[in-house]
Amino acid sequence: MSSKNDLENRRIAIGKITGAHGLKGGARVYSWAESFDSFQAGMRLTAGLPTGDIELTVQSAAPHKKGLLLTFKEVGDINALEPFIGSELFVDRANLPEPEDGSYYWIDIIGLQVVTEAGESLGEVVSIFPTGSNDVYVVKDGKRELLVPALASVLKDVDLDKGVMVVDLPEGLS
Numbered sequence: 001m002s003s004k005n006d007l008e009n010r011r012i013a014i015g016k017i018t019g020a021h022g023l024k025g026g027a028r029v030y031s032w033a034e035s036f037d038s039f040q041a042g043m044r045l046t047a048g049l050p051t052g053d054i055e056l057t058v059q060s061a062a063p064h065k066k067g068l069l070l071t072f073k074e075v076g077d078i079n080a081l082e083p084f085i086g087s088e089l090f091v092d093r094a095n096l097p098e099p100e101d102g103s104y105y106w107i108d109i110i111g112l113q114v115v116t117e118a119g120e121s122l123g124e125v126v127s128i129f130p131t132g133s134n135d136v137y138v139v140k141d142g143k144r145e146l147l148v149p150a151l152a153s154v155l156k157d158v159d160l161d162k163g164v165m166v167v168d169l170p171e172g173l174s
Helices: 004-009 078-084
Strands: 011-021 026-031 044-049 052-064 067-072 088-092 113-116 121-130 135-140 145-149 155-159 164-167
Touching: 011 044, 011 067, 011 078, 026 078, 044 078, 121 145
Parallel strands: 113 164
Antiparallel strands: 011 026, 011 088, 026 067, 044 052, 044 088, 052 067, 113 121, 121 135, 135 145, 155 164
16 A cells, blocks of 8 residues: 555656657657646656666657657757657656646556445456546456446545545446
């Protein structure tokens, strides 16, 4: 179980460099962020390379096809970008804005123990997928898988410090 302090110190995968764009070292990036606005000039990212992590500073960011084009202050041409292709990009949790009340980052939700209001354990949140109207939490207890809609009427309490989510499942979901 993680404490809130541990959560704040984690780094979060925010995208992956999928290729080069142009001769000046532009990077095509597949983003896992909810919004392209998550990438801003001056932002510090960490590239996870097999040889170790390297910090990069975003120089520019722009939407491109199904992803982004990023340039980095530390990368001046296509040859300098080559070692980074295929690497994941991470942001320090401390550099992210606090989510609004009642909102959470997915990384905080995954791993929470899910219990009913009556105290019955339903398992652990193992993944999340978005739908058109709300996210859905995939909860597993080893024997079964349960899909829990992320709705205010279902989520009664989320306690990140204790690592617990309390739910009131609609009829037919339990």
